[in-house]
Amino acid sequence: xxxxxxxxxxxxxxxxxxxxxxxxxxxxxxxxxxxxxxxxxxxxxxxxxxxxxxxxxxxxxxxxxxxxxxxxxxxxxxxxxxxxxxxxxxxxxxxxxxxxxxxxxxxxxxxxxxxxxxxxxxxxxxxxxxxxxxxxxxxxxxxxxxxxxxxxxxxxxxxxxxxxxxxxxxxxxxxxxxxxxxxxxxxxxxxxxxxxxxxxxxxxxxxxxxxxxxxxxxxxxxxxxxxxxxxxxxxxxxxxxxxxxxxxxxxxxxxxxxxxxxxxxxxxxxxxxxxxxxxxxxxxxxxxxxxxxxxxxxxxxxxxxxxxxxxxxxxxxxxxxxxxxxxxxxxxxxxxxxxxxxxxxxxxxxxxxxxxxxxxxxxxxxxxxxxxxxxxxxxxxxxxxxxxxxxxxxxxxxxxxxxxxxxxxxxxxxxxxxxxxxxxxxxxxxxxxxxx
Amino acid sequence: xxxxxxxxxxxxxxxxxxxxxxxxxxxxxxxxxxxxxxxxxxxxxxxxxxxxxxxxxxxxxxxxxxxxxxxxxxxxxxxxxxxxxxxxxxxxxxxxxxxxxxxxxxxxxxxxxxxxxxxxxxxxxxxxxxxxxxxxxxxxxxxxxxxxxxxxxxxxxxxxxxxxxxxxxxxxxxxxxxxxxxxxxxxxxxxxxxxxxxxxxxxxxxxxxxxxxxxxxxxxxxxxxxxxxxxxxxxxxxxxxxxxxxxxxxxxxxxxxxxxxxxxxxxxxxxxxxxxxxxxxxxxxxxxxxxxxxxxxxxxxxxxxxxxxxxxxxxxxxxxxxxxxxxxxxxxxxxxxxxxxxxxxxxxxxxxxxxxxxxxxxxxxxxxxxxxxxxxxxxxxxxxxxxxxxxxxxxxxxxxxxxxxxxxxxxxxxxxxxxxxxxxxxxxxxxxxxxx
Numbered sequence: 001x002x003x004x005x006x007x008x009x010x011x012x013x014x015x016x017x018x019x020x021x022x023x024x025x026x027x028x029x030x031x032x033x034x035x036x037x038x039x040x041x042x043x044x045x046x047x048x049x050x051x052x053x054x055x056x057x058x059x060x061x062x063x064x065x066x067x068x069x070x071x072x073x074x075x076x077x078x079x080x081x082x083x084x085x086x087x088x089x090x091x092x093x094x095x096x097x098x099x100x101x102x103x104x105x106x107x108x109x110x111x112x113x114x115x116x117x118x119x120x121x122x123x124x125x126x127x128x129x130x131x132x133x134x135x136x137x138x139x140x141x142x143x144x145x146x147x148x149x150x151x152x153x154x155x156x157x158x159x160x161x162x163x164x165x166x167x168x169x170x171x172x173x174x175x176x177x178x179x180x181x182x183x184x185x186x187x188x189x190x191x192x193x194x195x196x197x198x199x200x201x202x203x204x205x206x207x208x209x210x211x212x213x214x215x216x217x218x219x220x221x222x223x224x225x226x227x228x229x230x231x232x233x234x235x236x237x238x239x240x241x242x243x244x245x246x247x248x249x250x251x252x253x254x255x256x257x258x259x260x261x262x263x264x265x266x267x268x269x270x271x272x273x274x275x276x277x278x279x280x281x282x283x284x285x286x287x288x289x290x291x292x293x294x295x296x297x298x299x300x301x302x303x304x305x306x307x308x309x310x311x312x313x314x315x316x317x318x319x320x321x322x323x324x325x326x327x328x329x330x331x332x333x334x335x336x337x338x339x340x341x342x343x344x345x346x347x348x349x350x351x352x353x354x355x356x357x358x359x360x361x362x363x364x365x366x367x368x369x370x371x372x373x374x375x376x377x378x379x380x381x382x383x384x385x386x387x388x389x390x391x392x393x394x395x396x397x398x399x400x401x402x403x404x405x406x407x408x409x410x411x412x413x414x415x416x417x418x419x420x421x422x423x424x425x426x427x428x429x430x431x432x433x434x435x436x
Numbered sequence: 437x438x439x440x441x442x443x444x445x446x447x448x449x450x451x452x453x454x455x456x457x458x459x460x461x462x463x464x465x466x467x468x469x470x471x472x473x474x475x476x477x478x479x480x481x482x483x484x485x486x487x488x489x490x491x492x493x494x495x496x497x498x499x500x501x502x503x504x505x506x507x508x509x510x511x512x513x514x515x516x517x518x519x520x521x522x523x524x525x526x527x528x529x530x531x532x533x534x535x536x537x538x539x540x541x542x543x544x545x546x547x548x549x550x551x552x553x554x555x556x557x558x559x560x561x562x563x564x565x566x567x568x569x570x571x572x573x574x575x576x577x578x579x580x581x582x583x584x585x586x587x588x589x590x591x592x593x594x595x596x597x598x599x600x601x602x603x604x605x606x607x608x609x610x611x612x613x614x615x616x617x618x619x620x621x622x623x624x625x626x627x628x629x630x631x632x633x634x635x636x637x638x639x640x641x642x643x644x645x646x647x648x649x650x651x652x653x654x655x656x657x658x659x660x661x662x663x664x665x666x667x668x669x670x671x672x673x674x675x676x677x678x679x680x681x682x683x684x685x686x687x688x689x690x691x692x693x694x695x696x697x698x699x700x701x702x703x704x705x706x707x708x709x710x711x712x713x714x715x716x717x718x719x720x721x722x723x724x725x726x727x728x729x730x731x732x733x734x735x736x737x738x739x740x741x742x743x744x745x746x747x748x749x750x751x752x753x754x755x756x757x758x759x760x761x762x763x764x765x766x767x768x769x770x771x772x773x774x775x776x777x778x779x780x781x782x783x784x785x786x787x788x789x790x791x792x793x794x795x796x797x798x799x800x801x802x803x804x805x806x807x808x809x810x811x812x813x814x815x816x817x818x819x820x821x822x823x824x825x826x827x828x829x830x831x832x833x834x835x836x837x838x839x840x841x842x843x844x845x846x847x848x849x850x851x852x853x854x855x856x857x858x859x860x861x862x863x864x865x866x867x868x869x870x871x872x
Contacts, residue, residue: 010482
């Protein structure tokens with residue numbers, strides 16, 4: 001016999017066993033339905049693209065992390081490391097087939113050769129949704145509303161969407177005469193939640209001096225409510241009237257729709273990248289602030305400038321599904337206890353095999369999920385098997401197969417002499433409330 | 437301004453625009469629900485694995501087609517080219533966490549650097565379902581039943597599942613004294629549908645001589661019904677009693693469950709690979725036989741022999757989703773005409789922005805999918821936009837936003853003065869029967 005190959009996985013890559021994969025599909029499908037309820041449309045793009053497309057101007061971390069190689073035809077190709085760059089390429093390529101504004105969502109795997117020491121995965125799922133082709137308060141607000149509705153749909157009520165506006169921050173920095181050090185300042189402020197106020201203040205003083213730092217720290221400090229925070233921003237950045245007006249419109253719409261208790265105007269939100277130009281947001285689970293933002297994004301001026309001259313302003317956000325799923329499990333919102341099938345038809349007489357499947361098939365027409373044990377064994381081991389799989393009910397066929405016994409496995413309660421139709425009703429009552 | 441990068445795709449790779457992506461998701465989710473109704477459980481595995489794992493013994497076509505490279509850590513890695521090999525590795529790795537028999541499904545992308553001239557894609561979706569850990573007629577039949585139910589669930593009633601048994605064929609060849617040329621014979625017979633009887637006969641004569649060829653050709657020729665075909669197989673391969681018995685059990689179960697009119701016992705089905713050891717099947721759309729089998733598979737003796745000493749017999753099959761989707765579109769079973777949203781709230785007064793979203797949100801609670809146009813424009817262009825997107829109904833907010841007009845776009849019929857609750861009822865009646 002040949003030597004065995006060790007069945008191992010690459011570092012940073014995972015298998016999903018049924019329990020977790022079922023939960024991932026539940027979340028993805030719930031999110032998809034929620035996006036569709038807002039008129040957002042699904043797209044997909046290839047996992048492999050020309051490296052030139054994916055790296056664009058290139059630079060920094062991405063270059064080092066991207067999975068890149070020459071394919072059989074000698075093309076320089078790479079695996080996508082996010083869904084934003086492929087979306088930009090997609091919009092440039094299909095601009096004339098898509099009515100604008102275009103609302104899209106995309107839930108798919110991306111790949112980064114990251115340091116796994118930090119608990120990061122090298123293959124993970126992103127969930128992006130964007131509105132492109134419009135620069136309006138309505139589009140900004142719709143993304144915020146959809147973030148809120150998405151979390152509610154998957155069973156998380158206690159989220160806070162923190163938002164601010166990059167234009168107001170830029171105006172503040174221009175007024176302070178430190179616009180040239182804007183990116184450094186943004187990066188420092190962006191770390192507020194991680195490294196704390198004292199450390200950020202120290203970094204800012206190094207970049208801008210003490211006086212400017214005082215003003216910046218005053219700016220990023222929230223008031224007791226959104227209105228007073230907006231008022232304070234207005235005082236410190238009086239030239240940003242238009243951008244402050246936009247923020248005001250979004251906050252007003254949140255009040256009208258009744259979600260303002262979950263919206264936090266938070267000037268410390270900057271999103272490090274210079275990609276963002278307007279509203280920016282991050283989302284925190286109230287019960288688990290320590291896992292960081294589970295949904296972040298903002299408004300950008302021009303999505304696809306690398307690939308087309310057509311200007312495409314937009315606003316969008318991205319849910320990190322793996323971090324969210326870990327959070328849900330910690331909050332016990334995840335549904336990972338429920339086995340797949342509602343009941344299993346047991347096998348005790350090989351000559352009745354066709355009848356077992358006919359009974360299962362009839363039970364399925366009542367909307368039940370019915371497993372069939374594929375081999376004839378004693379009932380005991382078949383009960384044990386069902387319990388291991390998390391199937392709550394067994395169906396034991398009686399005599400020649402005209403009637404059945406339904407057994408609730410946990411309580412070991414049998415109900416016998418049932419027609420298949422009656423058995424369906426009994427199983428339905430025993431399994432009511434199980435997740436689909 | 438920097439030079440633009442051409443927004444192109446790699447040959448053999450595709451974008452999915454909303455129309456096609458929506459249909460793909462509809463099919464994948466319908467299949468997933470059908471599999472779950474049979475107690476099959478979803479799993480997922482990484483797209484990237486050690487090349488050693490994926491190529492196993494290696495050999496032939498696969499080696500040339502696989503996307504293989506050294507990652508940042510110098511590991512020899514490759515993108516999966518099917519879902520069977522990763523499943524074998526998965527079973528070897530998680531054997532002790534999974535109660536056997538294990539029924540799993542896996543719908544996911546695979547990658548092959550194939551010749552695109554033949555209309556093949558290099559990134560495509562496979563849909564596999566298997567029962568491992570059991571060698572029983574019940575497992576064989578359940579896969580057949582699930583194939584039938586899967587096609588019905590996605591709206592294709594007219595399929596024929598052709599099945600046979602590799603053990604019977606092997607027994608025939610042994611009886612004829614040509615077991616040593618088995619693989620060549622199987623490969624020739626496997627081409628019957630493509631190259632026709634005369635050409636196969638010529639090839640067989642070269643391999644086995646005229647007398648043996650006559651017997652083989654008699655064997656692979658179907659009788660007028662399954663019973664007479666089985667009888668003819670029994671005469672030609674009298675030593676295969678056990679395997680013929682298994683085939684008989686599967687055919688008997690098909691009669692009991694009432695699907696025998698869609699099952700064709702077809703001894704010409706051999707599946708080229710020596711991987712298969714028992715029942716084998718291929719599936720054809722009655723209206724489109726020319727696209728070939730849309731779902732093929734069979735029984736194997738030992739799934740994971742490369743990675744574990746544990747013997748894992750199983751039976752399973754694979755649906756080629758891209759070929760199937762092309763078939764569905766040709767048969768007009770595909771639903772690609774329906775736009776995403778049921779209605780769109782139009783925008784004519786920026787100060788009412790929050791109200792527009794509140795109305796949309798209320799309509800959504802009635803189960804409707806509601807888009808909101810994000811910018812204020814004249815109504816004409818907003819109607820045109822809705823029609824381009826395939827949204828059938830527009831909602832025009834009246835006055836300060838307490839009442840609305842519902843407009844059916846195709847007939848240009850307006851119903852005015854409606855409360856939001858009444859509008860929901862009107863939109864529901866106008867959009868009844870649209871796909872979800």
